[in-house]
């Protein structure tokens with residue numbers, strides 16, 4: 699099923715509860731939370747205290763995308779704050795299998811993320827234990843960047859691997875997903891669409907979430 703995960707990175711942080719409620723009314727069903735540490739990526743954002751606050755204002759799953767070094771050290775803090783899904787970067791985890799198991803054991807859904815330069819084939823061994831795979835379609839760190847076209851081939855390859863391996867993990871795409879790119883992303887096989895700027899950048903998250911999801915659903919029908 700196609701779902702929209704509004705990324706609060708581009709929201710107005712002074713009115714976060716209202717912004718989340720608006721994106722939810724517009725059809726968002728997962729709240730994507732970008733956690734950056736200024737080391738793994740050249741930007742700093744938010745952490746468990748903000749997750750704890752958001753937890754009180756929405757029932758939607760909180761999808762925490764950890765763009766941080768040493769993510770294992772923070773898994774329990776995110777669980778305690780009320781995170782539902784936690785994804786870690788392949789590039790930040792020398793013991794990726796262990797990190798994913800830690801997330802599961804803490805009661806959350808584990809996801810793995812790959813940067814644009816990382817091949818999907820490298821994930822084969824961990825695919826059976828993940829709930830979702832997040833394909834970065836920009837270099838992580840900032841909202842509002844341009845979609846990298848070769849990501850489409852990676853989505854297709856991952857969808858093929860999933861079918862060949864008989865697995866059911868979800869394919870999520872993050873970065874530059876907007877009106878002009880969403881059709882291709884959906885047709886390549888993505889089902890969880892992260893969007894920051896396209897939802898929160900235009901001043902009306904409800905309208906813009908609804909419009910983006912509408913375009914995504916139409917493209918899915920064309921693809922079938």
Ligand code: DX5
Nearest residue numbers: 705838839841842874894895
């Ligand atoms: C970027 C983040 C994204 C970001 C996407 O590093 O992981 O989730 O919010 O923003 P847009 O949709 O504006 O490209």
Ligand code: ZN
Nearest residue numbers: 732763872892
């Ligand atoms: Zn993200």
